[in-house]
Amino acid sequence: MREVHIAGAAVHPFGKSRGKTAADLGYDAVTRLLTTTSIGPDLIDVGYCGSSYGGSLLAQRVLQRVGVSGQPVYTVENACASGASALHLAWQAVASGAADCAVAFGTENLSGFGGGALPLTTNDIEIELGLVMPAAYAMRAQRHLHDFGATEADLTMVSIKNRRNGAANPRAHFQAEVSADQVENSRPVADPLRLLHCCPNSDGAAAVLVCSSDLAREIGTPTVRIRASVVRSGRFHTSYRDMTWPDITARTAEAAYEMAGVRPSDLDLVELHDAFSIAELLHAEALGIAARGKAHRAIADGEFDRDGRVAVSPSGGLLSRGHPVGATGVVQVCETYWQLTGQAGRLQVPAASVGLTHVTGGGIYGVDNGACAVHILTSD
Structure with missing residues (x-):
């Protein structure tokens, strides 16, 4: 297993973003990430999106807008652990050598539910x-x-x-x-x-760039290692x-x-x-x-x-x-x-x-x- 690093991070601030979809929020976070790291979308080998309420094909709806088109991308639903599970899969891809560069992001807009407790799984x-x-x-x-x-x-x-x-x-x-x-x-x-x-209950999105040691050095941004x-x-x-x-x-x-x-x-x-x-x-x-x-x-x-x-x-x-x-x-x-x-x-x-x-x-x-x-x- 190769060393895996995070070479950048970006967030759409949390709060109430009525009028914005989960895809809009995710697009903002990923765009900020690419700007911060100064990398082009062609460098990204694979993308993972974590969301519970954002709907189907959310990863495609976000990443295509930033130019990541044709690469494998995945939408991950794992309740509150959805975003962290997306990151885990990005880590696996880079650690195994299947990818050199991955984007992992999570996004959600909960304003549409109004107030109160969030709806949970049915048939339980x-x-x-x-x-x-x-x-x-x-x-x-x-x-x-x-x-x-x-x-x-x-x-x-x-x-x-x-x-x-x-x-x-x-x-x-x-x-x-x-x-x-x-x-x-x-x-x-x-x-x-x-x-x-x-x-x-908040709206917001966050994204990180996950990459190999060699690519992290090329990018040149501050990095941390995923141990x-x-x-x-x-x-x-x-x-x-x-x-x-x-x-x-x-x-x-x-x-x-x-x-x-x-x-x-x-x-x-x-x-x-x-x-x-x-x-x-x-x-x-x-x-x-x-x-x-x-x-x-x-x-x-x-x-x-x-x-x-x-x-x-x-x-x-x-x-x-x-x-x-x-x-x-x-x-x-x-x-x-x-x-x-x-x-x-x-x-x-x-x-x-x-x-x-x-x-x-x-x-x-x-x-x-x-x-x-x-x-x-x-x-x-």
Whole structure:
């Protein structure tokens, strides 16, 4: 397997883009990427697009507009892990030698759904009975708070931290800090979660250029190395489900650490799937950056702050940056790329050299999540 590098990143800022389709947003992000890296479309061997709601042949509809025509391109749907799964396939193509240069992007426009919870897969017994993602995470929160002594105030601290980080991110949906009173007085969604414990439905797109070492040197832009790219699906079972332990995250992360040859203690920053405030506690523990049941203490002690032991969601995470489903896994990598190349500006984590991105999602019967992707990037 060859070394694989990211030689460029670009984002269409997240927020509400009514009147723009997912293809429009993706076109903007990919165009910015090609401009940033100064490469022509003929150099791209293969393209991968991640999206859950963008419709069929979305990859073609975006890439043909930028001049990538005739090359193999693929649209990938893997729930919230769609964009990261697209990146994983791009990594596979370059690592195997099947391609020297690939574009991986994710794009989504969720404005058309209006407000409220996103629609989930049909013909699923739990969803047919009324399960929506806020309710699923509320159950996880209730159990975690019960078992480990955390409180709703600890959930609120996650929102405060990530909204504070996002306030400095020009690409974020929300660019304002919030107080504890604002969070705790926001309207109830699913006990104990309130509105500001939940990420917004956003529109947006993100793209990265994935290439071999030789081509990365030719392009000449700052690069980072993909040390690990791992995707896993949930294990099906109908027995007891531990709502406090995201097994899919733990398994995916373990495989990624082994592939990269690093440990959780080596990480300088983590962009994780904080779709709800409780998710940061659950996934931080499953990723091994906090002991089980202790993540709320790490947050309270400032260990996950931008200048703490390991910066968690220094870009603002989903809670502040937003969650256009197909784009989330790619924008996490964009943010990490800028961190590791010293281009993060006000978001910069001091001396960052190792970063991990994590995204998981897909509520279906019998598994804790449908798909999970973890990438580990380094500055060398």
